[in-house]
Amino acid sequence: MKRKIELYGRLKDAGFGSSLTVEIPKSATAREALAILKPSLRQLLHGCVLATGDEVLSPADKLPSGKLALLPPVCGG
Amino acid sequence: MILITKSALNTAALDRAVSSPKHGAVASFVGTVRSPHAGRVVRGVSYDCFAPLAEKELSRIKAVVEKKWPVRVAVAHRVGHIKVGQASVAISAASPHRAPAFEACRFVIEEIKHRLPIWKKEHYASGPGRWLPGCALKRRA
Numbered sequence: 001m002k003r004k005i006e007l008y009g010r011l012k013d014a015g016f017g018s019s020l021t022v023e024i025p026k027s028a029t030a031r032e033a034l035a036i037l038k039p040s041l042r043q044l045l046h047g048c049v050l051a052t053g054d055e056v057l058s059p060a061d062k063l064p065s066g067k068l069a070l071l072p073p074v075c076g077g
Numbered sequence: 078m079i080l081i082t083k084s085a086l087n088t089a090a091l092d093r094a095v096s097s098p099k100h101g102a103v104a105s106f107v108g109t110v111r112s113p114h115a116g117r118v119v120r121g122v123s124y125d126c127f128a129p130l131a132e133k134e135l136s137r138i139k140a141v142v143e144k145k146w147p148v149r150v151a152v153a154h155r156v157g158h159i160k161v162g163q164a165s166v167a168i169s170a171a172s173p174h175r176a177p178a179f180e181a182c183r184f185v186i187e188e189i190k191h192r193l194p195i196w197k198k199e200h201y202a203s204g205p206g207r208w209l210p211g212c213a214l215k216r217r218a
Contacts, residue, residue: 049216074212077165077195
């Protein structure tokens with residue numbers, strides 16, 4: 001199924017704008033989804049995690065429905 | 078009080094939000110955009126934010142710190158473009174005594190740097206801007 005993944009921080013300079021739409025199996029884990037994103041984002045994917053609007057996903061977590069974002073290492077403050 | 082905003086931060090409002098007669102100490106921390114950084118003249122910083130998660134994460138940080146110490150905490154983080162010298166983050170912590178208020182401020186800013194889904198891109202006097210490196214996020218235990 002097609003999933004829209006919001007991009008943040010340095011990922012917005014990757015040439016895709018603020019989101020990326022990719023084909024991801026419905027039962028995929030976060031680890032599997034990151035592997036699918038690897039050819040598009042390459043080294044920019046290093047240190048990134050997937051998250052919903054509620055929490056960061058662990059690699060073994062199944063992708064939930066709803067909002068999905070790809071987050072690079074954070075730098076607040 | 079938890080706030081993520083594009084507007085200038087009102088630090089006095091944060092202090093008021095946590096103050097009460099039983100709190101004899103109010104400690105504040107304000108982080109500002111600095112120049113130079115790493116040898117380059119900085120003109121400003123653009124902050125990007127995954128707002129829904131950032132607001133929840135700030136609420137979690139506030140809950141953790143208010144359980145850890147006898148404090149009331151208010152936090153605000155600014156996003157969007159910020160000029161050098163302007164505040165990007167502000168924390169106020171009120172406690173009956175000074176030590177927990179100071180410790181709470183330190184705890185909150187360290188948690189923000191490690192857990193808040195916010196990113197900053199520095200803009201320089203010359204040359205292209207640069208996203209600063211940061212800390213990889215992990216799921217909360």
